[in-house]
Amino acid sequence: MQPARAAAPDDRDIVLATEGLTMEFKGFRAVNGVALRVERGTIHALIGPNGAGKTTCFNLLTKFLTPTAGAIRYNGRDITRMKPADVARLGLVRSFQISAVFPHLTVKENVRIALQRRQRGDSFDFWRSERVLRALNDEALSLIEAVGLADFAEVPAVELSYGRKRALEIATTLALNPAMLLLDEPMAGMGHEDVDRTAALIRRVSANRTILMVEHNLSVVASLSDRITVLARGQVLAEGDYATVSKDPRVVEAYIGAGHG
Template sequence: MAQPTTHVEERPRGGGTATGATGQDIVLSTEGLTKEFKGFRAVNGVTLEVTRGTIHALIGPNGAGKTTCFNLLTKFLTPSAGSIRYNGRDITGMKPADVARLGLVRSFQISAVFPHLTVKENVRIALQRRKRGDSFDFWRSETVLRALNQEALELVEAVGLSDFADIPAVELSYGRKRALEIATTLALEPEMLLLDEPMAGMGHEDVDRTAALIRRVSANRTILMVEHNLSVVASLSDRITVLARGQVLAEGDYATVSKDPRVVEAYIGAGHG
């Protein structure tokens, strides 16, 4: 398995509350999760448990089934077999918007960034979405909208964009646009945040900044992320699930899975050596 090349400061992280039959407080779980496309099983019998209050990474070589699994968990795909439970509730047949209302939110799922609106205005629109359901209420008075400014600015500060609050989103660097997208997602008050390759396309500076942001926003919520940057995975994750050929290959902390011979073989065989 390739070793991390980008430096991200490592920090110990705590686990979930010890409750339930598994000895931990499980917020999201699957059993036998399967997705078949015309006879090909992209995800094959995946059983997964994500502990509340942790950062859990889903990794694997190209073609491992990570994206398909992630899309099943976030309800963008319907399973061929198996089940998904969130806070003990079966959500297998639910729609993405309904799951989001329960507090399970995929970043960039609902939070569109409007390029010619300012950072603050983008976050304010997301707050409108949370408070008013499916209506953005563009026609509401400026006085009513200004009442959301304080909360919007608090979210802008939380993701490190205070200096850019009045800057149009189109003028932000790529990394800061991702931070803005996370801010608009946080406006929905998610209990669990799902991140699909949050570091994709970023330079070292933006990677470090976004990793620090993920640490901050994980303080009072659970995060599941698909990520290719192994340095980020090593630094941030409490637990890692490795997929290969649509199945769970290994699971544990980074020190454990990175030394697993099956994981090393899977990554080297896929050209990641």
């Protein structure tokens, strides 16, 4: 039996951390001194009302923006000034940043291309023989099965439902073998059936990796997240499990009271 986690994790248990993370746009601080600690092996949600700074914070963490001040560390290494591709090679991957699903290729072909990228960097080797590419099929099919698309392996991506396209995008991200996944609103635009399917998928793929997600669907956040950080006006408002933060008067006010304005 695994021993219970300590209430205050050791620094070795922290996979992603920020100190004083700040982003200023022409005098406006969209993110202001954020301190974030994501524990290894957890699903951590970043939530907040509109204008809270979630998207800006997420773009800082995934290296699509460079902060005005502060530091970002991944496994203890300072990645504040690193490029997205270099960070991805360390195992920190933003889903959908690399997936660029090819609509007229099959599900299997899309995942196989992602596997090529992992193995050969930016060289996709489209000129290589079909025999060489077929060697990637077994791993591609394993990933496809893992995201629940086994029955759609030979279906062109353009013919998939929206929810299944998102599952394919996650499969192409998993092809890079990330240690940590960053998911940007994975449920956006989905109907109830696709939300349930994608939530189950996220739970499955979290079995041996860390996940940080920005998500508006609070029922999904409640069911999936081990820990939640609530942002409001660019700052951390509250942090804890869902039962804790959902009862925090400051969080309630930020979402439905005067603080939402």
